[in-house]
Amino acid sequence: MSWETVIGLEIHAQLSTKSKLFSGxxxxxxxxxxxxxxxxxxxLPGVLPVANKEAFYKAIRFGLATGAEINQVSxxxxxxxxxxxxxxxYQITQMxxxxxxxxxxxxxxxxxxxxxxxxxxxxxxxxGKSIHDLFEGETGVDLNRAGTPLLEIVSEPEISSAKEAVxxxxxxxxxxxxxxxxxxxxxxxxxxxxxxxxxxxxxxxxLGTRAELKxxxxxxxxxxxxxxxxxxxxxxxxxxxxxxxxxxxYDSDKxxxxxxxxxxxxxxxxxxxxxxxxxxxxxxxxxxxxxxxLPELPEEKESRYISEIGLEESEAKIIxxxxxxxxxxxxxxxxxxxxxxxxxWLVGDISALxxxxxxxxDESNLSPENFGKxxxxxxxxxxxxxxxxxxxxxxxxxxxxxxxxxxxKGLIQIQDESVLEDIARKVIESNSDQVASYKSGKDKxxxxxxxxxxxxxxxKANPKSVNEILKKLLK
Amino acid sequence: xxxKTVTTISYLSRLKxxxxxxxxxxxxxDNIIKFVDQLNDVDTSSIEPLTNPLEKTAKTRKDEVTAxxxxxxxxxxxxxxxxxYFLVPRVVE
Numbered sequence: 001m002s003w004e005t006v007i008g009l010e011i012h013a014q015l016s017t018k019s020k021l022f023s024g025x026x027x028x029x030x031x032x033x034x035x036x037x038x039x040x041x042x043x044l045p046g047v048l049p050v051a052n053k054e055a056f057y058k059a060i061r062f063g064l065a066t067g068a069e070i071n072q073v074s075x076x077x078x079x080x081x082x083x084x085x086x087x088x089x090y091q092i093t094q095m096x097x098x099x100x101x102x103x104x105x106x107x108x109x110x111x112x113x114x115x116x117x118x119x120x121x122x123x124x125x126x127x128g129k130s131i132h133d134l135f136e137g138e139t140g141v142d143l144n145r146a147g148t149p150l151l152e153i154v155s156e157p158e159i160s161s162a163k164e165a166v167x168x169x170x171x172x173x174x175x176x177x178x179x180x181x182x183x184x185x186x187x188x189x190x191x192x193x194x195x196x197x198x199x200x201x202x203x204x205x206x207l208g209t210r211a212e213l214k215x216x217x218x219x220x221x222x223x224x225x226x227x228x229x230x231x232x233x234x235x236x237x238x239x240x241x242x243x244x245x246x247x248x249x250y251d252s253d254k255x256x257x258x259x260x261x262x263x264x265x266x267x268x269x270x271x272x273x274x275x276x277x278x279x280x281x282x283x284x285x286x287x288x289x290x291x292x293x294l295p296e297l298p299e300e301k302e303s304r305y306i307s308e309i310g311l312e313e314s315e316a317k318i319i320x321x322x323x324x325x326x327x328x329x330x331x332x333x334x335x336x337x338x339x340x341x342x343x344x345w346l347v348g349d350i351s352a353l354x355x356x357x358x359x360x361x362d363e364s365n366l367s368p369e370n371f372g373k374x375x376x377x378x379x380x381x382x383x384x385x386x387x388x389x390x391x392x393x394x395x396x397x398x399x400x401x402x403x404x405x406x407x408x409k410g411l412i413q414i415q416d417e418s419v420l421e422d423i424a425r426k427v428i429e430s431n432s433d434q435v436a437s438y439k440s441g442k443d444k445x446x447x448x449x450x451x452x453x454x455x456x457x458x459x460k461a462n463p464k465s466v467n468e469i470l471k472k473l474l475k
Numbered sequence: 476x477x478x479k480t481v482t483t484i485s486y487l488s489r490l491k492x493x494x495x496x497x498x499x500x501x502x503x504x505d506n507i508i509k510f511v512d513q514l515n516d517v518d519t520s521s522i523e524p525l526t527n528p529l530e531k532t533a534k535t536r537k538d539e540v541t542a543x544x545x546x547x548x549x550x551x552x553x554x555x556x557x558x559x560y561f562l563v564p565r566v567v568e
Contacts, residue, residue: 018538018540019539019542024536024540025540026542033560034546034559034560037542038545050534050535050536051533051535051536052535052536052537053535053536053538054537055538075526082489084561084566132565132566135557135560135565138555138562138564138565139562139563139564139565140559140560140562141561141562141563142559268483268487273526275527277527278529278531279526279527279533281532
């Protein structure tokens with residue numbers, strides 16, 4: 001029997017505000033435990049939450065960028081459950097009136113572009129962190145993260161494979177980072193997701209019973225967890241049993257999903273409007289201001305790079321694919337006139353180095369200033385492209401200044417044609433056999449002479465000049 | 476309202492109910508709900524749900540860090556803590 005998979009994603013994106021959603025506590029990552037905890041975050045009696053307007057503005061940017069409806073009046077509800085990292089015993093969220101509804105995003109799949117609808121994106125507060133493995137018989141609680149603003153982005157169940165789910169997640173990550181509303185750092189948990197997976201017989205209209213996979217924070221694990229879960233559900237149904245609606249935990253060590261039924265037993269969040277918070281209103285003027293200042297999105301960048309700068313489509317696509325790459329391109333481009341050469345190096349040698357080290361460009365030792373300088377030195381003929389590669393490698397290694405490397409290593413290109421001509425003559429004299437074969441029609445040997453001259457000059461000769469000189473001498 | 480519902484609610488709210496009082500609580504809650512249920516007779520289909528009776532809108536904050544580091548003070552008032560964390564009975568995942 002053939003099965004269809006139906007997947008919906010709930011992505012939690014930490015909004016990059018300085019302070020928390022309802023308090024003046026700092027949202028800084030990695031601080032000493034429990035040092036960013038305000039009385040509101042602690043849930044102490046007698047305190048009242050006050051909403052952070054910036055979190056709304058950031059959520060609205062997301063709504064505008066995904067063509068969604070913005071609810072200019074939105075309100076908060078309480079979701080009740082007990083867990084030690086949730087001090088109040090409830091999470092403040094937006095159940096009935098989310099700030100953003102009915103958006104959509106284009107996702108690149110194997111079968112081409114697909115539009116995935118976004119049901120809603122609402123604001124809510126993050127919980128603290130429980131530390132289970134540090135203390136004998138006890139769980140430690142760090143409330144630094146408690147109250148950090150999250151945008152929960154809920155997709156329609158329109159995703160039909162694990163790969164597509166990853167593509168959707170990547171598209172959302174791309175957009176939130178370009179909008180500068182979330183740093184997109186998966187390792188630090190700035191973006192996490194819950195995945196709803198169900199299967200149905202091919203062609204069936206009705207959805208099957210779904211399982212929810214909790215808190216997955218890497219692209220690789222999203223794909224693996226979904227694929228495992230699909231196979232598990234097929235097995236269950238083909239054995240004549242039925243899938244239970246439950247929350248499952250993905251164990252990346254064993255590559256399996258496990259039931260968390262114990263926690264689910266009496267899962268009833270008893271949502272009700274939060275009496276501590278009045279509805280938050282966004283004025284027409286505020287909304288217009290956000291619209292007017294919306295950052296340039298990947299697609300817009302791509303077409304601008306092609307039409308205004310004249311990049312190849314493939315180059316424009318790669319450079320606009322990530323925020324850090326686009327930033328590097330734009331900043332380095334302001335340091336040199338040869339913008340096309342900036343693009344060529346970014347897409348070529350630098351992308352190769354990034355892939356090799358598996359890092360983003362802002363994690364590398366290359367600064368936009370230094371990169372711009374490198375391009376300048378190539379285009380003003382100070383160094384050859386070949387030497388530039390070795391300079392780049394050294395910058396990559398230790399972040400040294402491009403001009404310093406060129407100076408201390410004596411890498412300046414030999415411009416003096418008479419010097420090059422002398423070297424070329426010597427090469428020709430000491431390779432009389434090759435000269436004879438060349439003259440008898442072995443054109444390919446030309447490259448050999450170029451190579452010899454380059455070797456003699458330790459790569460410092462200008463290849464164009466070498467070509468011209470050799471052509472002249474070998475006539 | 477039955478005994479099972481009361482047991483569920485008491486579990487969800489972490490309130491312990493003495494078994495001898497259980498019957499009385501079932502009856503009391505049943506009465507309360509029946510009383511409140513009268514509201515369902517009113518046709519509210521054309522009325523916006525009320526999220527807050529004050530009919531005002533929220534004052535909001537600027538995005539500024541105003542909190543001080545209260546780590547020592549907060550850990551001190553907790554029922555159980557060490558020098559870095561609040562401690563609770565182990566929560567098994």
